[in-house]
Amino acid sequence: MDALACLMTRRTATRLVEPGPTSEQLAVMLTAATTAPDHKMLRPWRFVVVRGEARTTLANAITAAAEAVGGLAEPVIRKAAGKATRSPALIAVIASRVPGSKVPRAEQDASAAAAAQNICLAAHAQGVASAWKSVPLPDSDEVRAVFGLTGGEELLGWVELGTLSDAVPLPPRPRVDLPAVTAELTTAGVLAPVPALAAAAATLVTPAG
């Protein structure tokens, strides 16, 4: 798959089933993550792979976190914990800010987000389906501890990985109104339409439901 095809055809998986990614495929994803643009090369990110039985360890941490909240109904707790085991594997993406750096926190977090996208794209390039999802109870002591988070670190989500189930079709991706979100600055200082957008948009693959 060439790079543009990879970008244009990546979709977020609806349901992920076995087989999960191999160790070699995971290693490629993690390596690709570290090529994210990174102001002053701070490496303001960390990644934690969770798969196999370790998913139950993660689910137990989420359960403990949800119970500690107090007053949550049992099905709510079970649903939150079940997110840890709904895919064969996942990679947690941690914004690991460098304190005292002149690089603003938003830029450091942007690098971590770019790393997460690289994981999704490197998965897709290898035929692995992915879904970037929020982490349940990300600020709880229990969930922070299971990922080894320290003071200035924060979970930006996790990327679930596996094989796309054909049981749940991908929804069509709503079209983006490209002229509404793009412009080109002219010499006269006017924001004008970007040329050739329609032709580029036609290369977007939007699977019909």
Ligand SMILES: Cc1cc2nc3c(=O)[nH]c(=O)nc-3n(C[C@H](O)[C@H](O)[C@H](O)COP(=O)(O)O)c2cc1C
């Ligand atoms: C930080 C982050 C967290 C997300 N969390 C969730 C989530 O918890 N549940 C969900 O359904 N989609 C979540 N999404 C959105 C999906 O990953 C996906 O981008 C969206 O459904 C659009 O699908 P597409 O990637 O196929 O265009 C999240 C996206 C980001 C960037």
